[in-house]
Amino acid sequence: MRYLPLDESEREAMLTRIGVPDIEALFADIPADKRLHGLLDIPLAKSEMAVERAMSAIAGRSVAAGSVPFFLGSGAYRRHIPATVDHLIQRSEFLTSYTPYQPEIAQGTLQVLFEFQTQVAELTGMQVANASMYDGSTACGEAMLMAHRLTRRNRAVISGGLHPQYADVCATLAHMAGDRISRLAPDLRASEDIIAAIDDETSCVIAQSPDFFGNPRDLAAIAEAAHAHGALLIAVFTDPVALGLLRSPGEMGADIAVGEGQGLGNALNFGGPYVGLFATRLKYVRQMPGRLAGETVDVEGRRSFVLTLSTREQHIRREKATSNICTNSGLCALAFSIHLSLLGAKGLEQLAKVNHANAVELAERLAAIPSVEVVNAHFFNEFVMRTPGPAAELIEALAKRGVIGGLPVSRLLPGAGLDDCIVVASTETNTGEDRAAYAEALADCLTMKP
Amino acid sequence: MNVQGRPTHPETAAAMSGETFTGNRGLDIEEALIFESGRFDATGVDIDEPAPFEPKLGPHARGRALRLPGLTEPEAIRHYVRLSRNNYSIDAGIYPLGSCTMKHNPRLNEKMARLPGFADVHPLQPVSTAQGALELIEALSNALLIMTGMDAIAMSPKAGAHGELCGMMAIKAAIEARGEGETRRVALVPDSAHGTNPATAALIGYSVRSVPAGADGIVSVETVKAALAPDVAAIMLTNPNTCGLFEREIVGIADAVHEAGAYFYCDGANFNAVVGKTRPGDLGVDAMHINLHKTFSTPHGGGGPGAGPVALSARLAPYAPVPFIRREGGALRLVEHVEGSESFGRMCAFHGQMGMFVRALSFILSHGADGLKQASEDAVLSANYIRACLSDVMSAPFGDRSCMHEALFDDRWLKDTGLTTLDFAKAMIDEGYHPMTVYFPLIVHGAMLIEPTESESKASLDLFIMTLRDLALAAKAGKRERFLSAPEHSPRRRLDETRAARQPVLRWTSPQPA
Numbered sequence: 001m002r003y004l005p006l007d008e009s010e011r012e013a014m015l016t017r018i019g020v021p022d023i024e025a026l027f028a029d030i031p032a033d034k035r036l037h038g039l040l041d042i043p044l045a046k047s048e049m050a051v052e053r054a055m056s057a058i059a060g061r062s063v064a065a066g067s068v069p070f071f072l073g074s075g076a077y078r079r080h081i082p083a084t085v086d087h088l089i090q091r092s093e094f095l096t097s098y099t100p101y102q103p104e105i106a107q108g109t110l111q112v113l114f115e116f117q118t119q120v121a122e123l124t125g126m127q128v129a130n131a132s133m134y135d136g137s138t139a140c141g142e143a144m145l146m147a148h149r150l151t152r153r154n155r156a157v158i159s160g161g162l163h164p165q166y167a168d169v170c171a172t173l174a175h176m177a178g179d180r181i182s183r184l185a186p187d188l189r190a191s192e193d194i195i196a197a198i199d200d201e202t203s204c205v206i207a208q209s210p211d212f213f214g215n216p217r218d219l220a221a222i223a224e225a226a227h228a229h230g231a232l233l234i235a236v237f238t239d240p241v242a243l244g245l246l247r248s249p250g251e252m253g254a255d256i257a258v259g260e261g262q263g264l265g266n267a268l269n270f271g272g273p274y275v276g277l278f279a280t281r282l283k284y285v286r287q288m289p290g291r292l293a294g295e296t297v298d299v300e301g302r303r304s305f306v307l308t309l310s311t312r313e314q315h316i317r318r319e320k321a322t323s324n325i326c327t328n329s330g331l332c333a334l335a336f337s338i339h340l341s342l343l344g345a346k347g348l349e350q351l352a353k354v355n356h357a358n359a360v361e362l363a364e365r366l367a368a369i370p371s372v373e374v375v376n377a378h379f380f381n382e383f384v385m386r387t388p389g390p391a392a393e394l395i396e397a398l399a400k401r402g403v404i405g406g407l408p409v410s411r412l413l414p415g416a417g418l419d420d421c422i423v424v425a426s427t428e429t430n431t432g433e434d435r436a437a438y439a440e441a442l443a444d445c446l447t448m449k450p
Numbered sequence: 451m452n453v454q455g456r457p458t459h460p461e462t463a464a465a466m467s468g469e470t471f472t473g474n475r476g477l478d479i480e481e482a483l484i485f486e487s488g489r490f491d492a493t494g495v496d497i498d499e500p501a502p503f504e505p506k507l508g509p510h511a512r513g514r515a516l517r518l519p520g521l522t523e524p525e526a527i528r529h530y531v532r533l534s535r536n537n538y539s540i541d542a543g544i545y546p547l548g549s550c551t552m553k554h555n556p557r558l559n560e561k562m563a564r565l566p567g568f569a570d571v572h573p574l575q576p577v578s579t580a581q582g583a584l585e586l587i588e589a590l591s592n593a594l595l596i597m598t599g600m601d602a603i604a605m606s607p608k609a610g611a612h613g614e615l616c617g618m619m620a621i622k623a624a625i626e627a628r629g630e631g632e633t634r635r636v637a638l639v640p641d642s643a644h645g646t647n648p649a650t651a652a653l654i655g656y657s658v659r660s661v662p663a664g665a666d667g668i669v670s671v672e673t674v675k676a677a678l679a680p681d682v683a684a685i686m687l688t689n690p691n692t693c694g695l696f697e698r699e700i701v702g703i704a705d706a707v708h709e710a711g712a713y714f715y716c717d718g719a720n721f722n723a724v725v726g727k728t729r730p731g732d733l734g735v736d737a738m739h740i741n742l743h744k745t746f747s748t749p750h751g752g753g754g755p756g757a758g759p760v761a762l763s764a765r766l767a768p769y770a771p772v773p774f775i776r777r778e779g780g781a782l783r784l785v786e787h788v789e790g791s792e793s794f795g796r797m798c799a800f801h802g803q804m805g806m807f808v809r810a811l812s813f814i815l816s817h818g819a820d821g822l823k824q825a826s827e828d829a830v831l832s833a834n835y836i837r838a839c840l841s842d843v844m845s846a847p848f849g850d851r852s853c854m855h856e857a858l859f860d861d862r863w864l865k866d867t868g869l870t871t872l873d874f875a876k877a878m879i880d881e882g883y884h885p886m887t888v889y890f891p892l893i894v895h896g897a898m899l900i901e902p903t904e905s906e907s908k909a910s911l912d913l914f915i916m917t918l919r920d921l922a923l924a925a926k927a928g929k930r931e932r933f934l935s936a937p938e939h940s941p942r943r944r945l946d947e948t949r950a951a952r953q954p955v956l957r958w959t960s961p962q963p964a
Contacts, residue, residue, distance in 0.1 A: 014835045061567070092542065104944065271802065
């Protein structure tokens, strides 16, 4: 077996040194009638070539996004990632190191995290960010729990514009913790009255901009109303590139900003691993979940970095910890940070501009098709399109023509009365030909109705 | 608190080292922050200007300009390569962190995870266009079910602690379904447990009742029986446990827990010791998370991403979170909503850590049933070899009994040396080794937990053992300087962690007012 260095004679010598007759003697604590003697019912070891063949066959049975005109977003965005990013994250020293618990020999990871925290804080307009969470949805759930701790209240108001699966995560956590949520109805046109739902028992308002339906939102008034009631605003975003052009959570008065960072540096990966971004005000840092890298000096006075404020964490505080979280999304945070340091503010703004331009052009093309309506007055790189008939069937018909046309809203919000709505996204990876192909396929599908 | 967050200027650091003009020491190079070395008007990505268009952002455009430095490609490569060189890694040497299972990360797995049919598939693509992705998840699920001997598996949890939360939520849902949600709200947790266990119980509103391990390091049936009561929802037991021992009385414990109407959560962090040797399902476990980043070799990445699928017994299977996969005829379908089921809800957006699933399946196919069993045996053999070769110079808390995949020592043998476990660990750094896990488990004084995994050659183990023996003998011979000043040969020496916590500087800020 190519991954196992010991050979039979070495194993024998080691057993002799230990002083046991055979390997089974070392497993003697397992009750005899529960010990397996044969082999598990899975195939025997395979060569590298055979594994590659088997895995490639499975991979071949999905349609890769890059092989077709592709217009799906809704929380995960197809990006062109500079080759530098994937090369650097495969450096052994980043890829195969553990959590930096011995800072003297982990300064590489720690400095990266410090830089990442600074980038995230700047991007979100907040004072301080942590070293990342599992993903945007779990960051959102943790933010809700943090707001409950800070306000000592337990009723969250959830906007109907929040990504439905983020809201589901919050609902599951709230139910399990015995907390309450007020979840507003799905809100296609950003017309809901969140402020009316805030009262003196509200712990936080969780609202997304651009929202699930693509509408940029002004959350400043909501922040003000929440604060007047002693509640916090949690501002959510699902594409970090949007912040290259749009107002940041900090500018709108958010107390906690959470988002999905996949859209920088990280591939689609069928939903994971991604990287959750989490930022807040400095005064709340001791209630923040997750790891934090901080600056200090070593005994020679040299600037150094170390994991800090760990008295918030489970390995010290056990059941009194701010969260049970024990990991961040280190390598994905590194990919995010490298991509963003290549872009800089200038590149990020330009990338955001291209995303927006592509989406505007696509919306114009699609809206020109008779019977198609683009719902949004404003949007960044995704918008809702209304078409006659069930959107889910239309998306399947488009897929048969080799176009991935977006998300039928009914897939995430069945029974919400939005069965004729599709969330369509366009990033910088779409070409003019892709958009023309989409419009043509859509027009075809709509005229060839059964 | 230092709100400014103003860091030391790098030249100060260089000056203080006093040895070279740059502060560098040969290959050991000081590297500034990107905020110090990068330019705020530069970019390393060439992006074409779009054709003129009418913006549709409305009144939502950013007011304040972003301040993020940009690096050209050569600058970026140099920055991150220089930083990387300050890290220890499993690729560079044995990484004997107990409880962390730092095994070799095969590069084939990295190659497979980057196939476009896995990496470039969107989680919300029409299911008809993502059949391969679902097939991969199904294949990994089946393999994990065979290894655990359990009935169902929830694949979406994103890490071990997230898997614990998933398992405990399934238990809570099952108890609520029985109408005992208000009365059963206690989790029994051994005092040797990982901190995540009690923290997880607290997250779902349970209180924690601590169960002591015996003098032999394991939990006895009698202790568990004494702690069981009608208010107990579950026991959370790690097996093999954090002392590196198999819980010999586990079957009796499972029976007692079930008789008392509670469920058995097993922390599967140490599954690497027993794959192919015993199945948790046969031991009476109701829920167990599996750290794919430990047992199945997905890289730790400097602290994640992990993946923590949770295997469930038939009694808990109905409460598993969405999504799950159903095979209908020839096609695979995704169940994404709880309606019409007893599922407790959703743990995260989308379907779990696909990138980790690919790597784990690639590892499993490579090893096969024979290789997986051999890997467990080699991991246990190597740990016992280390234990046997060091037991005359260091002290083991549970005497000469054999261990599973990690060897545990305490600090009694350091008693008259004036040195601590930490000093010993830091001296290992100067010898070119990453230290073992220290001060965990909490129940063993000055604990040193060594987990070599199956990835080390005998020559590597022998040199490691000889080094630790030499250090131990030096400590006993009173050569304290070798320890108290250590590490001396690492990129940094001991850090002022108190200052980091008392005056937190958590980000860079500009020296100039904005």
